[in-house]
Amino acid sequence: MTGLTQVREKDWLQGLKAIWARAGALPWLSGPGILLCVLIVCLPFALVDVPPLIDVPGHMGAAAIEAAGPGNPLEKYFTWKWVFTLNIGGGVLMKVLGAQFGILAAGWWSTVLATGLFAGGCLWTIRMLNPRGGHAAAWSLMFVFSFPLLTGFLNYILATGLSLTAFGASLWLEQKNPRARAAMLIVAQPVAMLCHAIGGLLLALLVAAHAFGRAMDELPEGWRWRDLTNRQWLRTLDWKAIGLRLWQACWPLLATVVTILLWKAFSPPAKSMNVWRWDQKAWSFVLTLRDQSKLLDFGTSIIAGLLVLVGPFLGAKWRWRQGLPALTVLLLFIAIPSDINGSAFVDIRLLPVAAMLGLGLQDWSGARRPQWAKIVACLGMALLAVRLTVTAWSFAGYAEDYNKQLSALTHVEPGSRVLAFVEHSCLDESWRNTRRDHLASLASLYRQAWVNDNWAVPGLHMVIPRFRPGRNFTADPSEFVWSRRCAGGWRRTVETALKHAPIERVDYVWLIDTGLPRRADPRLQLVWQEGRSLLFKVRPLGIPTWKPKDF
Template sequence: MSPATPEPIVPLGGTRQPLFGLLDRWWAIALACLIALAPLLVVGIAPLTDLYGHLGRHAVQTELAQRPGLQPFFSYEWKLIGNLGGDILVELFHPLFGVEGAVRATVMVTQALGALGIVLVSRAVHGRVTPFALAAIPLLYGFPFNYGFINYTLSMALALLAYAAWLGLRRTGREGLAALWLGVAGAAIWVAHTYGWAFLGLLAGSTMLAEVWTARKHPLRAAGRILAACWPLLIPIVPMVIWRAESSGAAISGWAWQFKLVWLLSALRTYWRDFDMASLAVLAVLLGWALASQAVRFDRATGIAALLCLVFFLALPFRVFGSAFADMRLLPYALALALVAIGAGKPGAKAWLVAGTLALAFFGVRMATTTIAFARQDALVQAALPALERMPKGARVAFFSVKPCRTRWALAPLDHLAGAAMARRDAFVNDQWQQPGVNPLKVRYPAAEPFVRDPSHLVVREDCMETRSRVRLSTALARLPRGAFTHIWIVGEIPKTVTPPPGFVEVPDAGSGRLYAAAR
């Protein structure tokens, strides 16, 4: 990679028209961000694996005082931890939109900020918005987002925006203000999610590494220069140490090559396996062309950041500080940064025109197909939700999502659907996460043990092997404690014949799942 000197910043709405110059206009940037929201505009609550579970937690967070049915079982305690981004936005939006509207607004703001962050980083490092930056936007809808990691995704979006602002301050020579900004922004992003704070440090550190590398500074002087610019990012270290010391969810485990291989193929994993992998191949072709082409000039700092993301993806285990999929989360951002690093070496080159057009087409096609995929996933959700109308308020629901023996490519949108019963029917459900220090929600219902928290709701089909964490549906039903639940709600791959525990009868017209109520 050769260092790239950014072209002069073109004022938004200015008159200079380089190749793809229209992408620099305000209206074009706003249109790109709007297109990035298309998958969320066709659904209500996005059909992400964990999001309905978060909806239940947010109902407790914002409305517990008005929900007596939830009060015996749940509590929410605000505490300074590095995992509160979505919770804070929901708290802000709730007076305007209610709990469900606040969750929807939070997800939309998260993706809009992510798209804007990618575009502004491209503009900061190249002096213009490149078509490859737009091709990076669909990666915001990659595997981590489809799992519903909203706090994480929000923190990464904020890190991109903070990085672009920091670059702007340093370009104008305001080093002191840049350091102050890095400290304030880093602390705020840490509150949203620890990974976003670390990502901002990686971006800023990569920029300083590229700078001292270009200047060929002595290693000791180089280290001092990097530390002098980035030390304000160390501010959250103190609350993080206190937080982790008080938490029991600090496990680091699960490094395995087979997982790495699956995640490598899953950066764009959404709905159709062959199409998602073909899309990944298109990105690989674009990046391969960029590495070999003389029409490309890479931004060194962004390229280093992309490589470091890849290195950390390979080095990290599956679980860090109690957060699962710690390694998988980084891969879409490594690819996004690699695309953003691509800049024009020879303006007007035919190869640049062809590749840039392909990048824009990729952006349009992926956003259109992701919109269709979200609509299909949401149809599964809507088909199961009629069960809520058949439950009384304050029900105690044993919820089970029946999983196939082998994980399917499309993520399961029904796994935490029980959160909707918390939000709409004030019901106790057994799918909430309970890891001290990881989230502020507390669950208490001793009579229902062990069917109280995640993952007690995840079971497998009758033809599957049982494991320590997942048993067959029939086994789970046989183990339900008597009298603890008023209803049983089953979704997913339900067998044709289900034998409920004694005293439970099937409720008709309960949607695509099965609902059973305890006889009076």
């Protein structure tokens, strides 16, 4: 019986290999392989109710404000106004899902869907451009849980995932059905750009880069070494045919131009402020994979960089159509401002995409020794398994911490006004980020409470605060304070924040991971404490009643 089982298993494996061979792709780039990889990447989210990504609680709090119906206390504190802006993907998705499943489930599913599109779109692009040489695909997947996702830039991740997926679809349809490809691109570009301007712009960028790269690949063999001043050689090229091919590939990209023009015409005015932070661009190479372990994250970044640089000496190369998309995204990362119209860290978000494409589209099928390609694939899968295990372990720890911090809300009366201060993480103290930056926004979800943690940049966000207790205590980033070690002499500490805070105009003061302020305020009565986090109820004419635990 055992022998029969072994024979059947052998036949099954041989049949599976035959299917993969007919598909013309590596096993992990087959249809089932891509689906399995996406599911594995999304598994850590099964351990949490609130995805522990920095901005996601803020998105969920904003969704609670949008969904507030008549009689909800949030109505007297906030107004929600839908505007035509290129930053609404997560909000729309949460509204659609929240109407059926509730805001908590909508936040979870929105994050998982965006992550799945990000990973799946990356793998599909590799499958379409590098099916037999994508041995470094696992290295690409390591950049899914990178700065943009771990920071919780939900709109950007959703738009980028849509762009990568639509780009892969355009490559698949290019030969099968050019009309369907054009129609798909015309629809996909405005949708992706409405999710997020930069993430949506990647679709047009990738399509154009691939079209020009393909034109370069189709030039006669050895053209690089010819005398470009030889007019006779230049005349032998069919420039009309080349131009026609480029036009056929790129004319649907006019949809991106039309979307930008409509946005400029109908979006509300925004304060124009473009800032290039060159030190931030330099640091992003170090911080892109920042997660739980400095050694693991540094090591992964260094090895991935070496793989790109050393690969060509081992026979792994890019054709123009494979290398130009990654190079174009990298050049955009260098050229684009760091802050655009109130949106920060715009440039850093692009670096992981450039890394994903550069690694995944590096063709190892022509490696000088076949075992080198296998070693790259096996090491990548092993390291990816380690990183995903660490991510899952960290998610379980964040879930436990979130539950402890949110237990403070059981002491908050529904419809109250909560002034929150959270200690912002800095590298001088810890490589690991606490990811509590916008946890206070969940007070709007769980207790229908006002909190000073919402994004409210005019022309960019839909939340409009109606209750304004103080000039600088109405919306993000008024909730941030720094430890005494991180303050650096100019950033505010919790003591400085409380000194100027409009405490008499709120009902509670929630200190998240700040520790106990040095000076007692007679208006504050301690009602909850968990480690370095405290919740105070405001007493208009109270006397000092502090008896906090030592910590």
